[in-house]
Amino acid sequence: MFHKRLYQFVFIYILGIGFLFLIKKVLNLSDYVIPSPVEIYETGRKVFLRYIPDVLNTLSVAIIGHVLSIFMATIIGIISRLSNWIGSFIKTAAFNIQAYPIVAVAPIIFILLGDGLSSRLLIAAMICYFPLLLSFIGILSEPVVDIEHFYVHSGKMRWQLEVKIRAFENMNKLVTVISGSATLAMVGTIVSEFIGASSGIGYSIRIALYQSDLAKILIALFLIGIFTSLYLAFLEWLGRIVVRKWEHNS
Amino acid sequence: MKNKMRIFILLLTLAIIIMPSGCSKKNKEITKVSYRLKWLFNTSVAGDIYADVNGFFAGEGLDVEVKEGGPERDAIKELEMGHAHFGVASADQVIRAVSKGAPIVVIAQLFQINPLQWIYRSNETKINNVEDLKGKIIGITFGGNDETIMRALLSKYSISEDKLNFFSVRYDYTPFYERRVALWPVYRNAEGVIIGDKLDTAKEPVSFFDPNNYGIHFVANSVITTQNMIKQHPETVKIFITALIKAWNEALNPANSDKTVEAIHKVDKDTPLDIIRRQLDITRQLMKPTDKTVFGSIDVNAWKETERIMIEQKLISAPVNIEKRLRKEF
Incomplete structure (x- = not known):
């Protein structure tokens, strides 16, 4: 699964780079606008190893932010199914907060928390938390009538059981949502680094942008793609194991 | 004789068809151009705003769209992509771009002292x-x-x-x-x-x-265009830069301060008038440090120093002979 994800990413990346070279050729653009293959190669030789710790730094923050978001979304998702009012209130709040552009909110976060890990973590979590929360609320509030009515009528229904039934019946959906939000966590971390932090690959991209160095940015994008693909593949693998285990236990 | 006559008529006809189109291609000037600034509308672009608001370009028959810049904007890339005809870029941007083969030319230096x-x-x-x-x-x-x-x-x-x-x-x-x-x-x-x-x-x-x-003379913002633009539309370039410099001179003239401040405030409403006024006073000192300074003049030595600094700091790998990209006369 891991190598399949990598092949797929590398294929997409090559297609993208090829498209850029095509534009460069057709419009006869200089290396300043779109770098030449030689320049990309030379830049890659210089910065590839330097960028790997930066990407790992970003990925680690993204993973922590992602895990925190999953944890919080699960709790809030469970609470919000207690009553229609709470559910609707949390949903409205989530929609509203989601609507705020992070680039406008991030400077406030950096002023309050500084440019360290906590700001990056919070922004990463904010970006992936709300979509997760909305999906979790949707899944956990939707009754699985065929199964639940038996427990309801026999008086054995407890909230823990209700959550279990709904989670189990929608496990594939939950795995997809969690995997999907992983990319959001990565994007959130990169955006936060780009705006205000002093480390991570987003910070390196910002410096490269100041220097109008697209070659460096392309190398950074390559590494981001590779590590994000690996993380996604890992989540999918983990999801399959969990689904298999649940099915086996039931 | 008949054949010679036929050949003569044929050549004459061809000449009539080709000549006007050839001439028109060489001299065809454009009247609608786009000008990408380096930063948002503020006092640093006083003359550009002044030119636009007070019809300096229109008076010369040019329809110029003055577009705000910003951190994510790069005038050089827009010039190459054909999205703009003129732009403002910092010297380090220009030197970096030239080192990568960008066909750009500096046609006026805005700041004589880096702000x-x-x-x-x-x-x-x-x-x-x-x-x-x-x-x-x-x-x-x-x-x-x-x-x-x-x-x-x-x-x-x-x-x-x-x-x-x-x-x-x-x-x-x-x-x-x-x-x-x-x-x-x-x-x-x-x-x-x-x-x-x-x-x-x-x-x-x-x-x-x-x-x-x-003693660090690192050039700041300058007006740029492409080599192609100068080759294909020399008259447009000349009209544009002449009108722009005229507008800048008027905008920086202390006698026109009120008019300039008012023009800036129209597009930069968040900055109070008295701040704009003080910003303008300082901008004047940086762009026309002495009465003798000719606005827009290109300080070749400062450009060479900027290039030397960039080589020294390995921001470019080899000399670019930047003086060849500085167009002082039109």
Whole structure:
């Protein structure tokens, strides 16, 4: 699964780079606008190893932010199914907060928390938390009538059981949502680094942008793609194991 | 005889068909052009706004769309892509682009003195010479031209970088307000006035550290176009730059201050009029430091120094002979 994800990413990346070279050729653009293959190669030789710790730094923050978001979304998702009012209130709040552009909110976060890990973590979590929360609320509030009515009528229904039934019946959906939000966590971390932090690959991209160095940015994008693909593949693998285990236990 | 006559008529006909189109191709000028600025509308682009508002381009038969710049805008790339005909770019951008084969030409230099300076609290930090920077925490934008300028200064005065501390600068000035950083980079004629004002209100006097006073002549913003534009539409380029320089001269003329401030305030409503006025006074000193300074004149030596600094700091790998891209006459 891991190598399949990598092949797929590398294929997409090559297609993208090829498209850029095509534009460069057709419009006869200089290396300043779109770098030449030689320049990309030379830049890659210089910065590839330097960028790997930066990407790992970003990925680690993204993973922590992602895990925190999953944890919080699960709790809030469970609470919000207690009553229609709470559910609707949390949903409205989530929609509203989601609507705020992070680039406008991030400077406030950096002023309050500084440019360290906590700001990056919070922004990463904010970006992936709300979509997760909305999906979790949707899944956990939707009754699985065929199964639940038996427990309801026999008086054995407890909230823990209700959550279990709904989670189990929608496990594939939950795995997809969690995997999907992983990319959001990565994007959130990169955006936060780009705006205000002093480390991570987003910070390196910002410096490269100041220097109008697209070659460096392309190398950074390559590494981001590779590590994000690996993380996604890992989540999918983990999801399959969990689904298999649940099915086996039931 | 008949054949000769036929050939003559044929050649004449061909000449009639080809000649006008050939001539028109060479001389065909464009009247609708786009001009991409480097930054948002503020006092740094006073003359550009003045030209637009007061019809300097229209008076010469040019329809110029003056477009705001911003951190994510790059006039050089837009020129190459054909999205703009003229633009404003900093010297380091121009040199970097030329080193990568961008076909651009500088047609006017806006600032004679680089507006990038470092603000500091004069009652807490004493800086009388470059040596005084030692032991201080200095804000720099890593990758930005303030980093290049500061490193060039330190190199010129043989000050090792471990003798001071750099602080990575972003958009918000909180670290400076909180005194975590002693010197903070600002554009003297823009944020310099605003931050200076705020600190003044808090009874904290400020001063500015200007690398230019210590022999670092790093060129700032200039007006650029493409080689192709000069070749294909020389008259348009000439009309554009003449109108622009005329507008800048009028905008910077102290007698027209009110008119200029009013024009800027129309597009920069968030900045109070008195701040714009003070920004304009400083902009004037940076663009026309003496009465004899010809606005827009290109300081070739400063450009060469900028190129030398960039080579020294390995920002470009080889000389680009930037003087060949400076077009002083039209």
